[in-house]
Amino acid sequence: MKTLLADFHIHSLLSPCAEVEMTPHHLMLRAAAAGIGALALTDHNASANLPALIRLQEKYPVKVFPGMEVECKEEAHLVVLFDKMHQMAAWQQQVDKALSGRLNQPEKLGAQFVVDEKDNLVREEPRMLLGPLTLTAAEVVAAVNKLGGLCFAAHVDRPAYSLLMSLGFLPPELGLAAAEISRNSLAELQEQKLKARVGNLPYVTNSDAHWMQAFLDGPKNRITVRELTIKELRLALAGKEGRSWQAGVFIDN
Amino acid sequence: MKLDEIVQALQLTALVPATVPSVEVSGGYASDLLSNAMGQAAPGQIWVTMQGHPNVAAVASLLNLAGVIIAGGASVAPETAQKAQANGVALFTTRLPAYEVCGRLYALGVGKP
Numbered sequence: 001m002k003t004l005l006a007d008f009h010i011h012s013l014l015s016p017c018a019e020v021e022m023t024p025h026h027l028m029l030r031a032a033a034a035g036i037g038a039l040a041l042t043d044h045n046a047s048a049n050l051p052a053l054i055r056l057q058e059k060y061p062v063k064v065f066p067g068m069e070v071e072c073k074e075e076a077h078l079v080v081l082f083d084k085m086h087q088m089a090a091w092q093q094q095v096d097k098a099l100s101g102r103l104n105q106p107e108k109l110g111a112q113f114v115v116d117e118k119d120n121l122v123r124e125e126p127r128m129l130l131g132p133l134t135l136t137a138a139e140v141v142a143a144v145n146k147l148g149g150l151c152f153a154a155h156v157d158r159p160a161y162s163l164l165m166s167l168g169f170l171p172p173e174l175g176l177a178a179a180e181i182s183r184n185s186l187a188e189l190q191e192q193k194l195k196a197r198v199g200n201l202p203y204v205t206n207s208d209a210h211w212m213q214a215f216l217d218g219p220k221n222r223i224t225v226r227e228l229t230i231k232e233l234r235l236a237l238a239g240k241e242g243r244s245w246q247a248g249v250f251i252d253n
Numbered sequence: 254m255k256l257d258e259i260v261q262a263l264q265l266t267a268l269v270p271a272t273v274p275s276v277e278v279s280g281g282y283a284s285d286l287l288s289n290a291m292g293q294a295a296p297g298q299i300w301v302t303m304q305g306h307p308n309v310a311a312v313a314s315l316l317n318l319a320g321v322i323i324a325g326g327a328s329v330a331p332e333t334a335q336k337a338q339a340n341g342v343a344l345f346t347t348r349l350p351a352y353e354v355c356g357r358l359y360a361l362g363v364g365k366p
Contacts, residue, residue, distance in 0.1 A: 074304065074306060136306070136330065137306075138330075164288060165286050165287075165288045165289070166285075166286060166287060166288075166304070166306075167287050167288075167304075167306055167308045168287030168288045168290070168291045168308050168311075168312050169287075169308065169311075171307070171308060
């Protein structure tokens with residue numbers, strides 16, 4: 001078993017709302033220096049900066065999970081995680097078909113940059129990545145679970161883009177693995193006021209960083225697993241077979 | 254105003270039930286955030302929303318609403334109608350935009366002080 005700090009919700013400069021300092025190389029450099037053992041890159045409805053990050057695993061002792069922050073039809077955010085890039089590629093194909101078809105307006109919404117592992121510009125993403133897919137939350141979770149991935153509802157405590165706020169309560173049959181509590185509401189980890197409404201899902205906490213300092217300062221998880229796989233993450237969330245998942249942990253504690 | 258009169262006046266499509274009961278509608282509420290509707294809508298009101306998720310039927314049942322109008326031609330999940338049927342919730346759709354539905358309801362006197 002190993003115990004490590006992990007952050008499963010981070011944006012790169014492909015997300016229009018993220019700062020350009022959020023390059024794959026910068027992220028891995030700072031994650032390694034801060035002792036982060038695993039992270040997931042989760043750009044809005046996109047995964048094009050993941051190949052660079054995956055390659056950088058050879059250089060830095062940080063495990064990368066292919067991830068995405070998906071906006072479902074109900075205008076709420078779901079974080080999806082996979083083991084392998086081929087699973088993400090299959091998921092991205094479904095996402096591409098479900099995008100709005102609008103083009104990004106970089107001056108108004110922010111630019112969307114794809115870069116390589118040396119932070120060189122590869123291209124700008126022309127499609128508008130922000131906005132809801134035509135897939136419902138139920139369709140997203142079912143498709144991701146079928147591909148062997150894992151989904152959690154992002155920042156359920158927040159007034160906007162929260163599946164809990166959109167739907168009033170999280171239906172247990174949805175198939176979510178966890179609910180994320182944002183850094184603004186960490187008291188909820190003890191108070192558990194929303195716990196019944198999220199269907200008693202385990203809580204996770206991540207930085208949801210859009211700039212570097214937010215990544216370093218933001219909440220993480222201390223997880224104990226045998227190896228870094230989706231299967232092991234599920235065991236850790238369930239607290240089974242010696243695995244564990246502690247939310248509300250920061251780099252300095 | 255009665256529910257069946259509203260359905261007639263706005264030419265709503267009744268998904269559930271086939272025969273709309275003549276129950277009094279005490280007022281109206283509009284929100285697409287179900288958590289907000291749960292906290293703010295009151296029993297006997299008609300709820301205007303663009304959400305077609307099955308939870309809409311659950312919230313309407315929980316609050317004993319007179320009915321739900323899913324506006325703007327928004328799509329309704331098949332489970333939503335099933336859940337409405339099972340929970341005795343009156344569920345309607347219309348192509349009218351939510352703004353217009355609310356305006357027309359208000360003009361009919363629904364929710365006017």
